[in-house]
Amino acid sequence: MTISTGVPAPTHHTPLALARGFLTGGVVGTSLAALVVGGITANAPLFTTGLVLPVVYGLLYFLAGRPRRAREAAVVPRTALATIEGLKAIGGESSDIPVRFDLTVVPDDGPAFRVEATQDINLVDLGDYRPRDVVVVQYPADRPWRLRIVRRPTPEWEERAASARLDAVPEAAKVAAPPEGCAFGFILLLGLLAGAAAVVLLFRSDLFDRDDTAEPPSAIKPSVSTTSSTTVVSSASGTVALGPGQSFLDKGELERAVGSLTRGEDSRQALTVVVQERLLSVVFAPTGAQVPGLDLKGLPYDRFPALVTEAGTTLGVRSPRSWQIVTDRLAGPVVIRVVVTGPEGTASLEADGQGKVVRRLPAR
Known part of the structure; x- marks a missing residue:
């Protein structure tokens, strides 16, 4: 069984994403090489550059991502009913422990799908979640794998969850975040090596002579x-x-x-x-x-x-x-x-x- 959830195709292989990965790897490689070479050759400006470069890049990366984060925050999440197919506590030593839920989600305006989501649940409330229970969930329409269980739904949704009986859907209907892919990791590594090599080549005379x-x-x-x-x-x-x-x-x-x-x-x-x-x-x-x-x-x-x-x-x-x-x-x-x-x-x-x-x- 296949479903259509309106999820966009993975973006990790777009030219912009690959260029961003290469640039990130280059900054990391340049910074690490600058710290090492600057320390060995007692080159204070180079050593300082290795400290400052990742901070500046991180700030620029954060500022460049603000419009995207603002668009994502402006999207009104969808609300739907879901059945708990299974759940498992995956660790934690505090009163709130992470629990991985396997859910069947049944939107009012679309086909049902399966999804796995991890959420922190207080130990006191853990008994309220059992297999085949119906819960209220919310998720971004374009990223359903970021689903969250609504702990205190409105009276209307709480009444619907109490009276609903939902059928399970097969594993083939499961949605998940798009994988990073080998190409993105390779480009990131290539950028790291290129940045490190550039520093070593520029200061090779200081290193070896x-x-x-x-x-x-x-x-x-x-x-x-x-x-x-x-x-x-x-x-x-x-x-x-x-x-x-x-x-x-x-x-x-x-x-x-x-x-x-x-x-x-x-x-x-x-x-x-x-x-x-x-x-x-x-x-x-x-x-x-x-x-x-x-x-x-x-x-x-x-x-x-x-x-x-x-x-x-x-x-x-x-x-x-x-x-x-x-x-x-x-x-x-x-x-x-x-x-x-x-x-x-x-x-x-x-x-x-x-x-x-x-x-x-x-x-x-």
Whole structure:
């Protein structure tokens, strides 16, 4: 037996749906790759992009779907009688447990059909639902698989349900949500791989041929260039690379580097500051943006060497091979994170804006 329920054909294979799936996969792949590559290469702008990209895409996706959701909400649901062919509790530990109902629905203006629907039912009310009972249901005309049992119907529908006797229809008349399909999943995976590959290819030189002392690309003209360090400053970020035999733990070295990036601008704010042995990276806050920023001249640089020493001697890493300091205030107050890595594993500690240690994570 076949029925016509007015349900539209599956839309998962339309060009628009496939394009949306490819774009979603691309955003996920790009974001994950940006986080990994940005962390490995200490590229703060790339790492920040990996954090921000899915948030922006999610917001745009939500806004783009508002007209559709508004249209669906404006559709008046159909009301009909249904017979409970079977029911089964499928889990739950609270007073409301999900119950899967197998129902025969008999609309007043259309053919009967079978449908499965899951709904939370209070344990106290569970005894009110038994096989062959007649209940009142509501569902969108174009999506009958989103059916819900009306717990408190109007007196008219309650009287009709009490006196009705409905015949069951065969399983062949069952309706269900259209499946996603293999094509949609394949396109989603293809987008994910394409996004990840694009990031890896763009930053392959940083990944496989990293050299902290290398000269900056010829396309970028350094604002300051000496034999001992290289400074590159743009409106969005700045970096300082020291020459061999130097370290940002040397007295006064970090303050001089920060001064070369700010160029005497006391009011310039930053989103993140990343310090390694011979590389300083700063991501500046956009001009006029209402975001919490770091006062570059107010950070406790004199405490940085002591923090690195403490992380490398008291947290189980006896022979540190590398260290990194990341400073930001994305969640409110200033947080200084020191990470050291050695044969024993990775250890870290966190300090506040004055350089006082507030948290320690031993090597693991």
